[in-house]
Amino acid sequence: xxxxxxxxxxxxxxxxxxxxxxxxKDVGLTALTHRPIAGEPGYFMAxxxxxxxxxxxxxxxxxxxxxxxxxxxxxxxxMEQAKKALKYxxxxxxxxxxxxxxxxxxxxxxxxxxxxxxxxxxxAAGRKWVDNxxxxxxxxxxxxxxxxxxxxxxxxxxxFTIVFFTDGEPTIGETNIDKILKxxxxxxxxxTRIFTFGVGNDVNASFLDxxxxxxxxxxxxxxxxxxx
Numbered sequence: 001x002x003x004x005x006x007x008x009x010x011x012x013x014x015x016x017x018x019x020x021x022x023x024x025k026d027v028g029l030t031a032l033t034h035r036p037i038a039g040e041p042g043y044f045m046a047x048x049x050x051x052x053x054x055x056x057x058x059x060x061x062x063x064x065x066x067x068x069x070x071x072x073x074x075x076x077x078x079m080e081q082a083k084k085a086l087k088y089x090x091x092x093x094x095x096x097x098x099x100x101x102x103x104x105x106x107x108x109x110x111x112x113x114x115x116x117x118x119x120x121x122x123x124a125a126g127r128k129w130v131d132n133x134x135x136x137x138x139x140x141x142x143x144x145x146x147x148x149x150x151x152x153x154x155x156x157x158x159x160f161t162i163v164f165f166t167d168g169e170p171t172i173g174e175t176n177i178d179k180i181l182k183x184x185x186x187x188x189x190x191x192t193r194i195f196t197f198g199v200g201n202d203v204n205a206s207f208l209d210x211x212x213x214x215x216x217x218x219x220x221x222x223x224x225x226x227x228x
Contacts, residue, residue, distance in 0.1 A: 014225060026051055026058070061096040062159035063115050064089065065148045068133065069166035069199075071105045075135035077224045078199045082165045085197065085228040086130050089163060093118040098158075100151050101126055104144035105137030106172050115151055141166065142174035142183060145194075149187045160192050164211070167200040177207045185214055193217040200224055 005016060020098070022028060025072065028049045035042030066086050093099055097118040101111035111129045116122045128152070152160045174180055183192070196208040198221040205221065212219040222228045 011204045014223075021051075022051070025213065026054065030042060047057055059096075060135060060159055061094075061098075061157070062161065063098045063100075063153060064093065065100045065102065065115075065151050065160075065162045066090075067102045067144050067148050068130075068164060069105070069139060069141075069144075069168070070103045070133050070135050070137075071139040071171070072136050073139070073168045074199070076106065078167050079133075079135045080222070081165065081222060081226075081228045082197075082199055083130050083133065085165065086089070087127050090118075090123050090126055090130075093123065095119065099126070100148075101129060102144060102148055103133050104140050104147075105135075106140060108139075108140060108147045110147070115153070138172035139168055139170050140164070140172035141170040142180045143172070145180070145184050146187065148194075149184070152192055160190070162192060162194045163197065164194055164208075165197045165199060166208070167198065167203055169204055175202070177212045181207070181210055181214065184211060191216070197222065197228065199228070 003018065015208070022030065026048075028051075030047040030049075031044055031049070033042060033044045066089055068082055068086060090099065095118060099118055099122075100114040100115050105107050111126055112122075116126075145162075148162045148164070169175070170177070170180060174183070188194075192215060194211055194215040195217040196219040197214045198205060198208050198219065201223060203221065205219075208219045208221075
């Protein structure tokens with residue numbers, strides 16, 4: 001395959017990213033092998049990748065908790081990026097899903113107590129709640145994670161996921177990164193996955209990487225000029 005960038009007067013002020021797929025199966029499998037010394041055992045890496053858009057019969061009801069850092073350091077472009085991301089998450093929920101919205105600064109606040117159904121009225125109200133958030137105060141990361149993890153139901157048939165947006169260091173309550181990680185992992189008795197989004201250029205990437213990897217999720221980082 002030959003790929004060529006072809007656009008008149010394209011704005012080339014940031015990296016060009018190309019995404020492509022190698023097949024149209026529901027789940028793709030690619031094996032990469034490496035044998036450093038002939039005749040000796042080698043190594044392999046297996047990439048098992050589901051389609052971005054799965055068939056509806058494969059979908060399961062899910063509970064999703066979206067946690068947004070609204071501390072003062074998020075003011076400006078970073079806050080607008082994160083709000084846009086939250087509303088994108090809301091727009092992609094199915095009618096069988098449930099969701100919760102949490103924002104944290106000096107204190108932790110929730111859109112509603114507990115999880116709510118992803119119906120049209122709740123989604124519209126949730127988007128309005130996100131629009132009204134303002135960036136001010138400190139950063140109570142430990143308390144925010146505890147509040148999010150406490151929302152998990154006891155129904156094993158429902159997928160439970162936390163999406164955590166932040167840009168900075170904890171400044172309120174527990175501020176020791178190792179203790180925050182220990183607390184989060186200690187509460188995680190049901191294998192909840194915590195996906196982390198680092199917003200801006202001054203995030204604690206080590207902390208967010210450990211939080212995501214320790215819960216079998218992954219971390220993503222977005223610069224101020226990028227579309228989250």
